Amino acid sequence: RLWDSHPFVLKDIYYMLDLYVVIVKNGRRICGTGGCLASAPLHQNKSYFEFKIQSTGIWGIGVATQKVNLNQIPLGRDVHSLVMRNDGALYHNNEEKNRLPANSLPQEGDVVGITYDHVELNVYLNGKNMHCPASGIRGTVYPVVYVDDSAILDCQFSEFYHTPPPGFEKILFEQQIF
Numbered sequence: 001r002l003w004d005s006h007p008f009v010l011k012d013i014y015y016m017l018d019l020y021v022v023i024v025k026n027g028r029r030i031c032g033t034g035g036c037l038a039s040a041p042l043h044q045n046k047s048y049f050e051f052k053i054q055s056t057g058i059w060g061i062g063v064a065t066q067k068v069n070l071n072q073i074p075l076g077r078d079v080h081s082l083v084m085r086n087d088g089a090l091y092h093n094n095e096e097k098n099r100l101p102a103n104s105l106p107q108e109g110d111v112v113g114i115t116y117d118h119v120e121l122n123v124y125l126n127g128k129n130m131h132c133p134a135s136g137i138r139g140t141v142y143p144v145v146y147v148d149d150s151a152i153l154d155c156q157f158s159e160f161y162h163t164p165p166p167g168f169e170k171i172l173f174e175q176q177i178f
Helices: none
Strands: 002-005 019-022 029-037 047-055 058-064 081-085 088-094 095-099 111-116 120-125 142-148 154-155 173-175
Touching: 002 120, 058 111, 081 120, 142 154
Parallel strands: none
Antiparallel strands: 002 173, 019 029, 029 142, 029 154, 047 111, 047 154, 058 081, 058 142, 081 088, 088 095, 111 120
């Protein structure tokens, strides 16, 4: 196996009931209703990725295992996801783990950065550490995002708007060699 820095995109999503999510812009933009995982897990020790809020609404970003139900939004209701929701609350297993300061809620045009080191998830708003860590999720995790109520988010897995914090880097893509 070879670790490479190939860009990756959001995975195909599941369709259930009325829930429908659309992935456009070469796999970089999510809109509609529902969620999706990125196409590669976070294998390295310290990962960083970003989402730019193109249009506000109901949304959440963070990490999740492959067992997460992407149509049961908002995520963060069970042990399979750890997300920051649009109201600034960080949820895991239906428990609020932390919250952004009230005057620091992400708005349209803002860039939300996420760091994850296999223990703790941290949130950055427009490059500034919000000092609201959250933890609790176990196992192999992937970047996750969900949207509803007209929210549109763009993912950024490389060529970031803001420099990752020291020690953190873009997600490395694992590739098989045949």
